[in-house]
Amino acid sequence: VSDYIRWLYSGNIPIKLYEAGEDAREKVAKEAEKVFVKLVEAYVFGEKIIDARYKNAVVKTVLAVKESSGWNLGPNSVGVIYNSTPSTSLLRRLVADSVVSLAHDDSEKGVGWIVFFDAYPRETLVDAIKATVRAR
Numbered sequence: 001v002s003d004y005i006r007w008l009y010s011g012n013i014p015i016k017l018y019e020a021g022e023d024a025r026e027k028v029a030k031e032a033e034k035v036f037v038k039l040v041e042a043y044v045f046g047e048k049i050i051d052a053r054y055k056n057a058v059v060k061t062v063l064a065v066k067e068s069s070g071w072n073l074g075p076n077s078v079g080v081i082y083n084s085t086p087s088t089s090l091l092r093r094l095v096a097d098s099v100v101s102l103a104h105d106d107s108e109k110g111v112g113w114i115v116f117f118d119a120y121p122r123e124t125l126v127d128a129i130k131a132t133v134r135a136r
Contacts, residue, residue, distance in 0.1 A: 003042055007054060013061040015039065029111045032069035036077035039065065043091055044084040059090055072098050075119030082121040092127060099128035100135050 006014045015038060039062050046055035066072060073081070073095055081091045099113075106112035117125065 001045070004045060004049075004051075004054060007057060011057075013039070013042065013057055015061060015065075025109060026111050028069060028071055029074060032065065032071035033074040033076055035065050035069070036062065036073045037080060040073070040077045040080045040084075040091065044080065047085055047089070055090065059094065062091070062094065066098075072102060072113075072116075075116055078116075078120050078124055082123050092124075093131075095124060096127040096131035100131045103128075 003014050006012075015035060039058055043055055043058040043062075046052075046058060062073070078095055081089065081095060085091060103113045105114060107114040
């Protein structure tokens with residue numbers, strides 16, 4: 001709630017963007033996921049209070065975090081999305097679209113897409129497959 005009130009007055013989501021830098025892949029994934037979980041929880045709050053402007057601001061911040069960290073939403077944040085938002089959620093579409101456009105076989109690098117798929121909720125994978133078929 002306090003983050004929402006700060007956003008109302010400042011127009012900014014009060015969260016520090018994670019900069020990937022030279023950190024190990026596992027550390028980048030872990031730190032970026034912490035930020036994504038906070039943002040996803042903020043989005044869920046926006047759903048509850050039915051504030052589209054706030055939800056849009058959160059989505060823009062999610063995109064900024066993806067850009068600054070060079071990472072995507074992981075299993076914890078995606079789990080919150082799929083357990084707490086309706087099927088029409090913009091964040092669900094963002095996850096599916098990210099899989100369609102960005103997912104690749106990174107299994108030799110350790111943590112990444114292939115590992116995430118094992119931990120994503122089933123509904124996430126169904127949405128991603130449907131989005132892939134639509135994109136063809």
